[in-house]
Amino acid sequence: MQKxxxxxxxxxxxxPAPLQDERPANDGEGGASDQEIxxxxxxxxxxxxxxxxxxxxxxxxxxxxxxxxxxVRQVLARxxxxxxxxxxxxxxxxxxxxxxxxxxxxxxxxxxxEALVVHRIVAKKDPAIIARLRAHVAxxxxxxxxxxxxxxxxxxxxxxxLLAELSGSTLAARLxxxxxxxxxxxxxxxxAPTVPACRDQEHAEITQALADGDExxxxxxxxxxxxxxxxxxxxxxxxxxxxxxxxALAG
Amino acid sequence: MQKxxxxxxxxxxxxPAPLQDERPANDGEGGASDQEIxxxxxxxxxxxxxxxxxxxxxxxxxxxxxxxxxxVRQVLARxxxxxxxxxxxxxxxxxxxxxxxxxxxxxxxxxxxEALVVHRIVAKKDPAIIARLRAHVAxxxxxxxxxxxxxxxxxxxxxxxLLAELSGSTLAARLxxxxxxxxxxxxxxxxAPTVPACRDQEHAEITQALADGDExxxxxxxxxxxxxxxxxxxxxxxxxxxxxxxxALAG
DNA sequence: AATATATCTTTTGTCGACAATTTATCGATA
DNA sequence: TATCGATAAATTGTCGACAAAAGATATATT
Numbered sequence: 001m002q003k004x005x006x007x008x009x010x011x012x013x014x015x016p017a018p019l020q021d022e023r024p025a026n027d028g029e030g031g032a033s034d035q036e037i038x039x040x041x042x043x044x045x046x047x048x049x050x051x052x053x054x055x056x057x058x059x060x061x062x063x064x065x066x067x068x069x070x071x072v073r074q075v076l077a078r079x080x081x082x083x084x085x086x087x088x089x090x091x092x093x094x095x096x097x098x099x100x101x102x103x104x105x106x107x108x109x110x111x112x113x114e115a116l117v118v119h120r121i122v123a124k125k126d127p128a129i130i131a132r133l134r135a136h137v138a139x140x141x142x143x144x145x146x147x148x149x150x151x152x153x154x155x156x157x158x159x160x161x162l163l164a165e166l167s168g169s170t171l172a173a174r175l176x177x178x179x180x181x182x183x184x185x186x187x188x189x190x191x192a193p194t195v196p197a198c199r200d201q202e203h204a205e206i207t208q209a210l211a212d213g214d215e216x217x218x219x220x221x222x223x224x225x226x227x228x229x230x231x232x233x234x235x236x237x238x239x240x241x242x243x244x245x246x247x248a249l250a251g
Numbered sequence: 252m253q254k255x256x257x258x259x260x261x262x263x264x265x266x267p268a269p270l271q272d273e274r275p276a277n278d279g280e281g282g283a284s285d286q287e288i289x290x291x292x293x294x295x296x297x298x299x300x301x302x303x304x305x306x307x308x309x310x311x312x313x314x315x316x317x318x319x320x321x322x323v324r325q326v327l328a329r330x331x332x333x334x335x336x337x338x339x340x341x342x343x344x345x346x347x348x349x350x351x352x353x354x355x356x357x358x359x360x361x362x363x364x365e366a367l368v369v370h371r372i373v374a375k376k377d378p379a380i381i382a383r384l385r386a387h388v389a390x391x392x393x394x395x396x397x398x399x400x401x402x403x404x405x406x407x408x409x410x411x412x413l414l415a416e417l418s419g420s421t422l423a424a425r426l427x428x429x430x431x432x433x434x435x436x437x438x439x440x441x442x443a444p445t446v447p448a449c450r451d452q453e454h455a456e457i458t459q460a461l462a463d464g465d466e467x468x469x470x471x472x473x474x475x476x477x478x479x480x481x482x483x484x485x486x487x488x489x490x491x492x493x494x495x496x497x498x499a500l501a502g
Numbered sequence: 503a504a505t506a507t508a509t510c511t512t513t514t515g516t517c518g519a520c521a522a523t524t525t526a527t528c529g530a531t532a
Numbered sequence: 533t534a535t536c537g538a539t540a541a542a543t544t545g546t547c548g549a550c551a552a553a554a555g556a557t558a559t560a561t562t
Contacts, residue, residue, distance in 0.1 A: 504561105505560105505561085507558105507560075507561090510555105511554105513552105513553085514554085515550105515552070516549105516551075518547105519548095520548105522544085524542085524544085525542075526541070527538105527539085528539075529536105531536080532533105532536095
């Protein structure tokens with residue numbers, strides 16, 4: 001039997017702003033709503049079940065979700081705008097393969113953005129927020145106990161999205177959602193095969209500092225956390241394929 | 252005769268990443284390309300020729316641009332994702348009306364992002380960059396001389412987008428493009444009718460600090476600049492309509 | 503006369519079909 | 533046998549038509 005996938009932490013994190021006001025939600029029968037399609041696709045991407053470079057054929061997805069191609073097209077366009085997929089004209093949609101440069105840019109932008117979020121959280125002094133964070137950290141630990149690497153990486157990203165959401169800034173939350181998705185792709189692309197146990201209890205430590213209302217420590221821990229994640233990556237050279245290709249041609 | 256509108260500074264700024272690889276560009280005849288439609292709409296919004304709350308009917312736009320409704324729909328979806336228009340289900344698309352809260356969030360995120368961009372620019376030490384910036388500042392001054400308030404506001408926003416683009420971070424440039432568009436909307440919504448002469452030569456001063464390679468000063472000037480812009484706004488209460496409505500009902 | 507209901511108009515949402523482009527397959531030729 | 537070219541298959545891009553919902557108008561009723 002396969003490793004069991006840890007369920008996503010129900011309510012909060014990674015629920016990307018609905019973009020439109022709610023609607024009846026076509027939940028009955030075969031057809032899924034746009035939001036559902038979006039979430040299933042991006043979750044699959046974040047969990048690496050759809051690895052970078054995978055072709056996302058419109059007809060194929062349409063049949064899978066039991067909806068028309070136009071629907072799928074909309075979702076793909078949205079994902080493309082979030083840079084999680086790239087569109088090649090007349091060729092179709094593919095799961096994005098962030099370059100090393102893009103990866104560095106993502107971390108570079110995340111750094112100050114995470115600091116801002118931490119600042120806001122501390123300013124709120126809301127026990128309910130701490131409770132939500134602790135619950136999420138617990139879910140992460142469960143995933144780690146279950147050795148579910150995919151869920152671990154996705155939940156790690158969602159911790160930061162949850163943080164941004166709880167900070168009360170819808171803008172920061174939206175940006176963090178996008179950056180977290182990209183970070184997931186980056187980790188799967190560049191993570192050194194050594195060990196994903198790099199950042200284990202850091203989320204718990206950050207949460208504790210937030211609970212203590214210690215902004216300075218929380219920001220420092222967050223900065224270190226991001227550094228650790230980035231340090232675990234192998235960004236010294238381009239991604240495998242391109243490197244191999246160039247090397248082969250050079251030889 | 253009407254005040255003449257200053258042309259946009261040709262090449263660089265506010266050219267939002269093409270999202271797709273280039274294509275033949277259906278430039279001939281009546282139909283405009285998606286990118287053209289997008290740029291014309293967002294420029295109109297940034298120049299306040301399409302004020303917040305304006306309905307953007309699909310059929311209407313389709314006829315204006317000589318293109319099918321589906322095309323317009325795509326562009327509107329993109330603008331909605333950038334939060335510069337909002338979609339009401341079964342009601343259509345409207346130019347966004349950012350709330351006071353959203354306005355504050357925009358400035359809050361811009362602050363560290365601009366600092367990051369300044370840092371990158373200084374690190375590059377590229378005279379060509381300074382030249383581009385000076386050219387843009389000159390265009391701003393021309394608009395100011397022409398008393399073209401719309402162009403002034405748009406160009407002010409585009410200065411920051413240009414800065415982000417020249418910094419070499421495509422991610423920062425993309426985010427700045429979005430934030431600058433929203434800032435334009437915010438200024439038009441909340442700018443105190445006192446005087447738009449609030450921030451006049453500040454871009455020139457920042458550019459000079461960048462030319463001197465003085466990062467500390469550049470970052471300080473940028474921070475002050477953003478503070479000044481935000482201070483010029485009247486964010487003390489909600490936007491007119493809603494306030495009037497509530498006040499009327501309360502009385 | 504004012505409100506509520508019903509009908510009509512306008513606009514959006516959705517879908518399937520056709521056209522254009524790319525990719526794959528097959529055959530011919532050197 | 534390998535390469536080049538032509539044909540065929542599959543996939544994306546685009547559009548117009550139909551269905552559904554909201555808004556407006558007119559009518560009937562209290």
